[in-house]
Amino acid sequence: MAGAQGKIYRIGYLNPRASKDAVDDAFLRGMEEHGYTVGRNLAIEYRWAGNDLARLPALAEELVRLRVDVIVTATTAGTRAAMAATSTIPIVFAAAADPVGAGFVASLGRPGGNVTGVSLQTTDVAGKRVQILHEAVARAPIGLLAERFTTPTQGTTGILVAETLAAGKQLAVQIVVREIAAADELADAFRHFRREQVKALIVQAGPLTIQHRATITELAAREGLPGMYEIRNFVEAGGLMSYGPDLRENYRRAAAYVDRIFKGAKPSDLPVEQPTKLALVVNLQAARALGLTLPPSLLARADEVLR
Numbered sequence: 624m625a626g627a628q629g630k631i632y633r634i635g636y637l638n639p640r641a642s643k644d645a646v647d648d649a650f651l652r653g654m655e656e657h658g659y660t661v662g663r664n665l666a667i668e669y670r671w672a673g674n675d676l677a678r679l680p681a682l683a684e685e686l687v688r689l690r691v692d693v694i695v696t697a698t699t700a701g702t703r704a705a706m707a708a709t710s711t712i713p714i715v716f717a718a719a720a721d722p723v724g725a726g727f728v729a730s731l732g733r734p735g736g737n738v739t740g741v742s743l744q745t746t747d748v749a750g751k752r753v754q755i756l757h758e759a760v761a762r763a764p765i766g767l768l769a770e771r772f773t774t775p776t777q778g779t780t781g782i783l784v785a786e787t788l789a790a791g792k793q794l795a796v797q798i799v800v801r802e803i804a805a806a807d808e809l810a811d812a813f814r815h816f817r818r819e820q821v822k823a824l825i826v827q828a829g830p831l832t833i834q835h836r837a838t839i840t841e842l843a844a845r846e847g848l849p850g851m852y853e854i855r856n857f858v859e860a861g862g863l864m865s866y867g868p869d870l871r872e873n874y875r876r877a878a879a880y881v882d883r884i885f886k887g888a889k890p891s892d893l894p895v896e897q898p899t900k901l902a903l904v905v906n907l908q909a910a911r912a913l914g915l916t917l918p919p920s921l922l923a924r925a926d927e928v929l930r
Contacts, residue, residue: 630664631663631664631665631666632659632664632665632666632692632693632885633665633666633667633668633689633690633691633692634665634666634667634668634691634692634693634694634695634881635668635670635686635687635689635691635693635694635695635712636667636668636669636670636694636695637670637672637679637682637683637686637694637695637696637697637701637704637705638669638670638671638672638696638697638701639671639672639674639675639676639679639697639698639700639701639830640671640672640673640674640697640830640833640834641671641672641673641674641834642671643669644833644856645856645871646697646717646718646870646871646873646874647874649870649871649872649874649875650695650717650874650875650877650878651878652875652878653874653875653876653877653878653879654878654881654882656875656878657878657879657881657882658882659882659885668686668689668691670682670683670685670686672701672830674830674831674834676700676830679700679701679704680704680707680708682704683701683704683705683707683708683709684708686705686708687708687709687712690712691712692712692713692884692885693712693713693714693715693881693884693885694709694712694713694714694715695714695715695716695717695877695881696714696715696716696717696740697716697717697718698718698719698829698830699719699720699721699725700830701716702714702716702719702722702725702727702738702740703725703727706727706737706738709737710736710737711737712737713737713738713739713884713889713890714737714738714739714740714890715738715739715740715877715880715881715884715890716738716739716740716741716877717740717741717873717874717876717877718741718743718870718873718874719740719741719742719743719895720742720743720744720782720783721742721782722734722738722740722742722895724782728895731894731895731897732894732895733891733894734890734891734893734894734895735891736890736891737890737891738890739880739890739891739893739894739895740877740880740895740896741873741874741876741877741880741895741896741897741898742895742896742897742898743867743868743870743873743898744868744897744898744901748866748867748901749782749783749786749787749790750786750787750789750790750793751790751866752787752790752825752851752853752866752867753765753787753790753791753794753796753798753825753851754790754794755851755864755866755903755921756823756825756849756851756864757794757796757823758918758921759849759851759863759864759915759917759918759921760822760823760849760915762822762823762849763796763797763822763823764796764797764798764799764819764820764821764822765791765796765797765798765799765821765822765823765824765825766798766799766800766801766816766819766821766823766824766825766848767783767784767787767798767799767800767801767824767825767826767827768801768802768803768812768824768825768826768827768832768839769783769784769800769801769802769803769827769829770802770803770804770827770829770830770831770832771802771803771804783827784800787800787825788800799815799816799819799821801815801816803831804831805831806831806834806835806838809835809838809839809842810842813842813843813845813846816846816848817846821848822848823848823849823850823851824843824848824849824850824851825850825851825852826839826843826850826851826852826853826857826862827853828852828853828854828856828857828867833854833856836852836856836857836860836862837860837861839857839860839862840857840860840861840862840909841861843862844861844909844912844913847913849863849864849910849913849915850862850863850864851863851864851865851866852864852865852867853865853866853867854867854868854869854870855867855869855870855902855904855927856870858904858905858906858909858929859929861906861909862906862909863905863906863909863910863913863915864903864904864905864906864925865902865903865904866901866902866903866904867898867901867902868898868900868901868902869898869902872898873898876896880893880896900926902926902927903921903924903925903926903927904925904926904927904928904929905917905921905922905925905927905928905929906929907928907929907930908929908930
């Protein structure tokens with residue numbers, strides 16, 4: 624039996640995207656695994672920012688006024704907005720790239736405060752993505768498509784760019800960076816990559832790029848650019864490969880934090896969880912469309928091959 628008998632727990636769900644995705648269904652499945660069902664003992668107040676990060680603070684304040692029991696967030700901007708709105712309501716992040724660096728928690732083992740959750744750990748493997756992509760296609764320069772945030776506190780693009788550039792330098796591979804802040808900048812970004820004679824592409828996972836992943840993978844295919852992505856959503860949309868954590872598993876694990884908080888645990892006592900496994904996913908259909916023959920050693924290392 625989940626929680627107190629007869630009680631309906633309320634979750635405030637703060638997300639920068641425009642609508643539900645597979646990861647949100649994974650969170651619901653996670654809650655069900657712990658005995659919570661919407662309409663019986665659980666209510667979820669969804670607040671979507673429509674990819675407009677400036678809306679997040681007002682949405683977070685709205686959830687606080689509703690006196691929800693827990694606020695579930697995603698991205699640096701969403702978590703920061705929730706933290707600015709409350710220092711008492713527990714906050715669980717489902718996908719934080721660098722929770723210590725962003726100031727969400729004092730340390731992974733001892734978060735302190737009212738915030739904890741599941742880390743993406745994506746910035747730690749930015750260099751590995753460059754290595755895998757270079758091994759797969761042996762092409763350069765490599766383009767990096769990243770999100771441009773209004774303020775440094777909204778995201779971790781700076782860390783991603785720095786680590787990608789460092790990996791490129793180590794491999795003697797030129798990295799061409801292009802940041803975007805809106806979907807209508809995508810076409811110009813790919814024209815820039817064409818002018819710079821970019822031969823392969825790495826794409827940051829963020830609210831904007833995830834929302835428009837089908838457009839991005841289509842543009843990459845049109846330009847003949849093999850793409851490396853942070854999460855498998857892009858591979859499912861037609862991208863070549865991804866290396867990183869499975870966001871669906873992150874959201875499912877976030878539900879376990881919510882359950883423990885509902886049962887009386889304090890966020891300050893719940894260590895931040897890091898992905899236990901980083902998965903390499905390869906799309907052979909995309910490879911064939913690009914005229915690529917991927918190295919057998921790479922395919923042998925892949926955790927999943929989409930055919």
